[in-house]
Amino acid sequence: MESGLFILTCAALALLALALVLWMVLLGYRLVDNRQRARRVVMADEWLLKLLPVLEMETSVTSLPKVRGGNEMEAVLSLLRDLMERFRGQYRDQLREILVHIGGADFGLRLLRQRHVTSRLRGCALLGWTGESPAVNAALRLALQDEAKEVRMEAAYALALRGPTGLGVREVLESLEEKDALASDRLRDVVRMLAPGRSQELARLLPGAATPRLRVLLLDGLSAAGDLAHSDLIATQLQDAAPAVRAAAVLALERLGDPMQISRVGLLAQDPSPKVRLAAAHYLVSMGPDTEALQWLENLVLDENYEVKRQAVHGLAKVGGRAWQRLRDQPPEDSLVQALIREITSPLLPISTLEATA
Numbered sequence: 386m387e388s389g390l391f392i393l394t395c396a397a398l399a400l401l402a403l404a405l406v407l408w409m410v411l412l413g414y415r416l417v418d419n420r421q422r423a424r425r426v427v428m429a430d431e432w433l434l435k436l437l438p439v440l441e442m443e444t445s446v447t448s449l450p451k452v453r454g455g456n457e458m459e460a461v462l463s464l465l466r467d468l469m470e471r472f473r474g475q476y477r478d479q480l481r482e483i484l485v486h487i488g489g490a491d492f493g494l495r496l497l498r499q500r501h502v503t504s505r506l507r508g509c510a511l512l513g514w515t516g517e518s519p520a521v522n523a524a525l526r527l528a529l530q531d532e533a534k535e536v537r538m539e540a541a542y543a544l545a546l547r548g549p550t551g552l553g554v555r556e557v558l559e560s561l562e563e564k565d566a567l568a569s570d571r572l573r574d575v576v577r578m579l580a581p582g583r584s585q586e587l588a589r590l591l592p593g594a595a596t597p598r599l600r601v602l603l604l605d606g607l608s609a610a611g612d613l614a615h616s617d618l619i620a621t622q623l624q625d626a627a628p629a630v631r632a633a634a635v636l637a638l639e640r641l642g643d644p645m646q647i648s649r650v651g652l653l654a655q656d657p658s659p660k661v662r663l664a665a666a667h668y669l670v671s672m673g674p675d676t677e678a679l680q681w682l683e684n685l686v687l688d689e690n691y692e693v694k695r696q697a698v699h700g701l702a703k704v705g706g707r708a709w710q711r712l713r714d715q716p717p718e719d720s721l722v723q724a725l726i727r728e729i730t731s732p733l734l735p736i737s738t739l740e741a742t743a
Contacts, residue, residue, distance in 0.1 A: 428460035436464070439479060446482045458492055462511065465489075469514065481516050490515040497524055505536045513543030522549040529560040537561055538571055545578035554579050554586050554606065558599065567598045576602050577609040584610035588618055597627035604630070608637035616643040623649055628658035635664035639671050647672055651681035659690040666693055670700030679708040686712065686722055698725040 438444040452458045465480055484490065489511060496508030509528060512521050525547070528540035541557045554576065561572055580587065587606045594600040604622060607615055619641075622634035635653065638646050653665040666685050672678035682704075685697035701709045713730065716723050 429464045440476045446486045452487045485516045502533045506539050509539035509543045513546040541575045545575045576606040580606040580609035584612035588615045597630050600630045601633040604633040604637045608640040620646050631661045632664040635668050639668040647677050654681050662693045666696040702729045
């Protein structure tokens, strides 16, 4: 009995000692971490005073000192990231020159070679803002084959920011074939950024796109490319089996401002999907006082979906003319339509509100 009690006492003391050691280790870590954070804040403040004259082009980037050590590099990079987010593209060229001068590209390449996913993500994000470099472009294109989907996505975004010669939309899309990756807003932004000057490639990829989401991405890219020559190709997607693709095709035609597709888009006023009919209503409103567009809008006034109905009524009001006057003078026996007309004609409704809703 006494030996058992002795063993339990020893075990309890050992656990207590272990807990004490762990507490001391954690305390030491927190103290060191807090000290490093405080030091980085001081470094960032010091560097901000050095950077401001360079950003305002009062002094040359060569006047900046070299970064000494990893902690200082982390502090400077954190400061530059804050400046990029705060000032958007205002100081883009100066910030890139600063990154080159302090060795940001080399630091980013080292991060890209590390084992931890977080480090590789940070490396991609940093390299997207560094200056032109074949080595950086090659490293980021290699990162498109990374085992981690998040790294591939960040590498694609960094490449889109850099816009290196020879990078194709196909190369980016093939590296991110997972369903959840294709559905991300990040990839949509990548395609939009790559689109200018690549309309021919986007047009070649569209007919063979295997999934609705991929077709939506390519249609969005074609609209961002702004090449009206591909309107007929885009219009072929108005008959796609997927409602999301049909709606994306209508949106692309609206963004391109193509008036030659009014008849084909107008037929979608009878589409079974309210999302497609709403997209058609937006397109028809964007065509202004075109007679055929207004006729289709008048049909959509009686749509069973409230959002479509509202867009049609507000669209007619925005365009004005005989169609709107006819709707005001002879409204259908539809309480919602009548309420929308009263809403629009009310003197309390600002003109800006009317334009925004249409």
